[in-house]
Amino acid sequence: MKPRQQRMLAVGLAVAGVAIAAALTLKAFDENMMFFVEVSNVVAGEYPQERNFRIGGLVVEDSIEREEGSLDMRFRVTDMRCELSVMYNGVLPDLFREGQGVVAHGAMGAGEVFIADKILAKHDENYMAPEVAASLAKHVDEKMAPLQEGGAECNSG
């Protein structure tokens, strides 16, 4: 085979491979992309329907409830403005505690409850996921400023 043909073959294979990979990638990409939604937005009903997303914030003090002897549990997450109930069934990561940051994967269930299928752990007690930190910082600033209208719309708990 002449070098020219070789090159054409190589280019052809590469293009075919990239095309297949791209098609599959894009399809699977859309299915597995998970948005981070701030707790306030979830409470206001602004979250992706019919698909999983992530939430994050602080676990509210004294909010953990569980049925004695069962893995089912509930707790509330706050972004310093609104609170959201979360349900989970499973073993919790080590650094999960009241008053600490948490990230959960899951979807909204009936009755304004977030059904988590995964609670994320972290390696370092000083580390907080950047999007959670940003979301908290935003609302802490808001609290310092006089409450705007609509700020009181959060009545969940």
Place this chain on the structure above:
Amino acid sequence: MIPEIGHFALILALSLAVCQGVLPLVGAHRDNAALMSVARSTSFGQFFFVAVSFGCLIWAFVNDDFSVLYVAKNSQLLLPTPYKVSAVWSAHEGSLLMWILILAIWTAAVAKFSSGIPLKLIARVIGVLGLLSVGFLLFALLTSNPFERLIPAAIDGADLNPLLQDPGLAIHPPILYIGYVGFSVAFAFAIAAMISGDLDQNWARWTRPWTVVAWLFLTIGIALGSWWAYYELGWGGWWFWDPVENASFMPWLIGTALIHSLAVTERRGLFKSWTLLLAITAFSLSLLGTFLVRSGIIVSVHAFATDPTRGFFILTFLAIVVIGALVLYAWRAPALDSTVGFSPLSRETFLLLNNVLLVIATTLVLLGTLAPLIVEMLNGGKISIGAPWFQIAFLVPMIPLVLLLGLGMHTAWRKQNPGPWMRLLRLPAIAAVIIGVVLPLMFYGRVSLMLIIGCGAAAWIVISSLIQPVRSWCRKEGATGITRSALGMCIAHLGMGVFVIGVTITSAFGIESDRAMRIGETLEVAGLQFEFRELREVQGPNYTAIEGVLEVRDGGEFIGTVRPQKRQYLVQKNWMTEAGIHPTWNKDLFVALGDQIGDGVWSVRIQYKPLIRFIWIGAFIMAMGGLVTVTDRRYRKTVK
């Protein structure tokens, strides 16, 4: 005093690195032998001072010098001494110093074991490595000095993160870094070849062993990290497609492509500019990996508290290295390529396909890793890409790669006659398909298309890797046997087969079950009975622990005892899960203790992981294959 010596030694190392980076390159340009011969001595000198500096930091840790900020942050009086040493590289400043030390070791090794390589080439290689050292030493001295004092000194340290108090993680970073940094040697050889405009088959022969050694350390390093995540994080998975894991995996994929491309360049003088591009890419991805881990720019479960100014420095350094190398490449590489032809059915074709598929795989991983960043920059919101995407996307290039691997191994260079080739491979191919159907059905009682592909592919690789060694074993004495280099290839590919079978069976038949368990209760998971016998307290050197004792039975037969722990470290007070694992060759029984969720009731995670050890054993066999390859006689002749 000692920390100041360490700091001072680092500054001396920087001045030597500047000499090492400038003088030999100038000497090679002007054909001045005196300047060129500075290369070796400065690299030894730089290594000496970096080693002194590193030794001073170890001294500060072992002697609990809490007047050093970095020690006060990452150590503690009661920490066992081996962990005081490994605490040196547990955070940013120390791991950067270790990076610098390893770069100095690689450079000194190149200087020492290069007697057969022309002075001009080696001067340029060491010069380029010197310039890289300058960058990293400046980084350490300007932004991340590990010897910074804490005044007044702390009475006790804040302790090493308990997750890192583990033998696996003590050795994982050094091994991984030896691999990462090792690609700088291939990079330096590539830059040297482009500066001189001279790239022959000897160049590939000199570059190849260094690259293979870097690759084999990276392989072991990644496998150790995966093993650590499996038993220490308490999740029981072995790979999470987390950005930090991907950061180490991308250089591995490109490094693997580079090894194969170097083989073609060495044997046939082909793919020259492609080899150069891969060498540049492998090292750039190592730098990108460091940037991703250290900048905190990407959300990762492995992320530690980070500092953006450091990320900025690495990004700038990365930009200089990548843009500089690519400009040089665009300018010089076109002149290097040769126009030797090869037939469509030849080993060259298969190695080309190997490279294309590995590059596609790398691109996919890179895309998935950077997608959250790109989407956010385009204001598309904050997203994350789940592991399922990687699992699907990665299979696209991997399945053909694995199938072609068996064919390529038995194809001749230049041109392969199709007749004998088909006769040789017909039987292994049939056997592989049969094994692919029978193996899962017989041992695990179920079969699916993915299982047939996975098990069949694994059998296919294993059989085709064994053909050559077995034949040479059976050959009569006196006949020419298999070369070390070919044997190494067969071993590495065998390791790949072992790895594939482990991945296939674990993901298809692994069972993970979160349960509530009362003390004294027996639960059945995967046909085995787990009995929660008792809960007791255990005292460690710097922690107290609650230990669950679970006995596992298969029917009436006792299999083993699993002892998962929840540890509370004395300083940081966090609870840490220490999974209990009962390993056997063909399965792991894994139990992690969760929380107390009622009177005498605990949440537990029970897992049954068939053949999971094959994953790490496979990776280890691959690395050993690399080791056998570099002992080949043709590398020993010149590169001792």
